[in-house]
Amino acid sequence: MKILLEDLHARGHSITVIRSSTSWYITEKSPLYTSITVQMDGDTDNFFDEYLKENIRLLKNTDPTLGSGLILGKYLKLPVMLNVRWITSGEGHFAIAPSPLSYIPAPGSGLTDKMNFMERVKNLFFHSIVMLQQKFMVGPNYDAICDKYIKGGCDIMSLLQEADIWLFRSDFVFDFPRPTMPNIVYIGGFQCKPAQPLPADLEEFVQSAGEHGVIIMTLGTLVNALPKEISDEIASVFAKMPQKVIWRHKGEQPSTLGNNTLIVDWMPQKDLLGHPQTKVFVAHGGTNGVQEAIYHGVPVLGIPLFFDQYDNLLRLQDRGAGKIIPLGDVNGHSFEQGLMEVLHRDSYRQNMQRLSRLHRDQPMSPMDRAIFWVEYVMRHKGAPHLRTEAYKMPWYSYYCLDVMLVLLTAVTLLLLSALAVCKFLCCRGRRKTKAKQH
Template sequence: MISLDYNYCCIISYCLCLISFTPPCEGGNVLVFPLDGSHWINMKILLDGLHARGHSITVIRMSDSLYIPEKSPLYRSITINMGEVQENFFEVVSNIFTLLTFDFLSMISQAHSLWCDGLVKILDDANMVQSLRNSQYDLVLTDPALAPGVILAKYLKLPIVLNVRWITSGEGHFAIAPSPLSYVPVPGSGFTDKMNFMQRVKNLFFHSIIMFQQRFMVGPSYDAVCAKYIEGGCDIISLLQEADIWLYRSDFVFEFPRPTMPNVVYIGGFQCKPAQPLPAELEDFVQSAGQHGVIIMTLGTLVDALPKEVTDEIASVFAKMPQKVIWRHKGERPSTVGNNTLLVDWMPQKDLLGHPQTKVFIAHGGTNGVQEAIYYGVPVLGIPLFFDQYDNLLRLQERGAGKILQLGDVNGHNFEQSLLEVLHQDSYRVNMQRLSRLHRDQPVAPMDQAIFWVEYVMRHKGAPHLRTEAYKMPWYSYHSLDVVLLLLTAVTLLLLSSLAIFRFLCCRRQKTKQH
């Protein structure tokens, strides 16, 4: 009886401790301006957590949204009619042939311009603006890879929380934290934090391209909206720098170490949780692999299939493997597919990665997939296609937890050799499981951190005390060039004065000698 009472008291004490660590927060009112595609998958998981805490959520979406439903038990929606713009955009992105030949910078610039047009429709609709004001939102939660939500938050004078890894000009850190190009690789450079001289030169060049893109291809669309609707005008980078909290979808198990800021909260892997049981048919297929295990392959949400000749080569390699293969493939069925390969339109990726039978993850290198592979400790054979995927996979390869195979190098021989290497060299799995242990060893789960900081902004009506004021400084002051100029001027005047005095004394002495 005494032991039961003691255990009961321990349980009650533990529960009280947990409650004491979670500050109270009445249900808030959150306006969400998301980005479609895989970014929405991340955002929805965060909305699940906020909804479970009793917060009211409103989501702004396009009428032709591919992933964001109009009706949901999590939120009410505000739908903007922009024709078939977004659908056409995703059709372009999902075509791997177009991605390899299309003017990609132009396509991205067009996407920003189109969403700015959508924002103008909102701001020109007096009834909608009044409705937004009357709703008395506590904050705006938005994804700044496309940034109309940032301008809307400024227009409504609301605190802002960014669900971010990418911004309009690339990687988020570059906008708010010191980013020495000597050891901070620019996205797209393909470099690590250990660069030789020529790599540092190229890194600077890549950074210049991103700055050019922001200044001349992306920025003008947002500048025009700011000039029209924001008193005093603004630019999108300054608005991003004004954000209260950055929920950053990464961590330093994955990223290379670099300077950061106090309002950046790292929530890498926040979408991950213990694997759930597979559907019965899929579980039977996985178990039929026996001791050989299972290989899973997916190219993410945007790309349905690789070019046919590449697909046939991959399928023929799979057909020779003793492992079973689960392949998310929505294109034409490969002519060389074997009996050991299951082609699916969709797969429970996290549950498969968490299954003990899964041996290798063949992936394109998207942020979600890479972080899930780390969480579950599954080595990766990466085939990067576009965006940040090569850089993501490079971080795994640098740590010995994955291997990169460029799409242009994929043929039967190279693919088979690379797959066998990741399958049979124990170092890949050992290194990935080490990353998994490091990632999981946190005092607070990333999802709990995300919810805490969103509610923190609600409770305190923002978090300006965590935000640097450096963004208000002109560029020459930020880099202390005005101070350097003043000191150089002072030193120059001192030297010139000394020289003048010295010449004066010499001339006077010479005249004295002459007399």
């Protein structure tokens, strides 16, 4: 979001941001915008580390995104643009676009767009769970706020469907082909930029790797470190490699750390991914990291932790550009085997570089596309002509069940009437025949 704010400010826009007091990226004071800060209670710094430890074998791939901004937009009667892929009930497409479950995998299902019968059963089951959660767990919380502040009430799904434009952080180089809508604008990789020179000390370390190159590893900003026993096993594998390793790790230093491994609190991820010495990206599968890996053409060894990360990595694995090791299966043997496969099998790099060429071959950059549509909505005070009216229809009308029921009833009545007439004529004919015989 901050990257989008920077470009909007550069084009002369005046911006007001509503932020939480615990926001990691959006500071209270900035030359880019005026801020309104909402105070949040509780310590979030170590939340995800503890969450990971407690749920290491029970992780689910869902990402409950807050919908309060939608209600605010409705209250202020302003056009709404969503810069989002994930919503209160999973993936955004499912709220607004036709989504046949025969070939569109539900979030968390771990499926691709090629499903056999049993996989389609599984897909339907996962989608049903998401819909039930939305209806009975998530939706009622928002309904209460809508009833309090919006005249006539509202519901969160209708608000999502009323949005003028969706800036969708995905594209069909990364995602599986599927039906879409005219108000969805795909901006996958909008944050990606050409690599900048590394700091001198980091450049020296990278160049010291020689022909073997560099492996970089990070699990994103939400998790500082894996549990110690897993970190020790990963470090021992790295120590045996001829490559140099740069590892963002903020926990206790692994006891098996090798001389070839540089531990850092922060790394210039996009600049390292764009460096010609980088051979493999070991990552958790967050959207930004996956898109940057595609942009720079670096194959991925993925260790998904939670939220959408498994689904993201699955799309790379299905295209032969990455490999997944489920967190519960990570040990010295599996990690070494996976790393050697991605490092030394040429197809991984070739497939990822093909995705990179496809991603870059666009008439307009994703960021320019995002800015154009933001300004488009401002110029025209919304974009209702791009919005489908389907959300105003009850489900039975959407699927034409009422039409089919009426037609079926009419055909049934017609057939019954014809049958009754035939029966009447036959009975009358028999009576006349009997009368003549007597």
